[in-house]
Amino acid sequence: MHDTSTLTPTRRAALLGAGLMAFAAPARAEHLPTVDRRPTDPDQPDLLTGGPGAGDFDFLAGRWSVLSRRRLNRWVGDDRWDEARASAHGQVMLGGLACLDELELPAPADRPGAAVTFRLYDPAARHWAFHRVDGRTGTLQAPLIGRFTGGLFAGRRGDFRGQDFDPLLGRPVQARVIWSRITTSSALWEQAWSADEGRSWETNWTLAFTRA
Numbered sequence: 561m562h563d564t565s566t567l568t569p570t571r572r573a574a575l576l577g578a579g580l581m582a583f584a585a586p587a588r589a590e591h592l593p594t595v596d597r598r599p600t601d602p603d604q605p606d607l608l609t610g611g612p613g614a615g616d617f618d619f620l621a622g623r624w625s626v627l628s629r630r631r632l633n634r635w636v637g638d639d640r641w642d643e644a645r646a647s648a649h650g651q652v653m654l655g656g657l658a659c660l661d662e663l664e665l666p667a668p669a670d671r672p673g674a675a676v677t678f679r680l681y682d683p684a685a686r687h688w689a690f691h692r693v694d695g696r697t698g699t700l701q702a703p704l705i706g707r708f709t710g711g712l713f714a715g716r717r718g719d720f721r722g723q724d725f726d727p728l729l730g731r732p733v734q735a736r737v738i739w740s741r742i743t744t745s746s747a748l749w750e751q752a753w754s755a756d757e758g759r760s761w762e763t764n765w766t767l768a769f770t771r772a
Contacts, residue, residue, distance in 0.1 A: 615656030745771040
């Protein structure tokens with residue numbers, strides 16, 4: 561067991577990333593199809609370079625200043641938000657096939673002060689899986705799955721979906737994360753939940769990233 565409290569953010573993130581990769585790799589390998597990886601086949605991704613989706617999160621590398629906005633009351637149409645300043649540090653690994661970031665927030669008693677997200681690209685399926693550590697429990701949450709569409713920066717949008725648990729409702733809800741407005745010095749992250757199987761969505765948390 562490693563005590564990460566005395567480690568630098570970079571070293572702590574590296575240890576967390578290694579653990580998450582070890583956890584995620586067996587599940588990922590089970591679902592990789594058996595295919596002929598001949599270099600003459602243009603329709604198959606190259607598992608060594610990652611294919612067209614590898615590097616999608618290269619923009620997140622480095623240090624960021626973050627404006628966090630959380631909806632004060634969910635599911636009741638309340639448009640009031642709690643704003644807080646935060647910081648983040650992103651690392652890209654495996655030639656763009658993996659990305660780890662640590663978000664450090666002010667820590668009220670009912671909220672984690674840090675969150676860690678590890679993203680792993682599957683070249684065969686051509687999608688990303690987000691693995692997030694719940695700061696309240698230290699457990700690894702179910703992954704969000706998705707991909708990016710659009711150009712390199714202008715109009716680029718990432719859409720990732722899965723499940724989360726809402727303690728207010730006491731049950732799982734559908735979860736969606738959108739990355740948009742991506743430039744070399746800024747990006748927008750938005751989390752929305754759906755309590756009706758995706759028929760309607762409510763954004764409950766946004767993070768506006770600005771290069772530090």
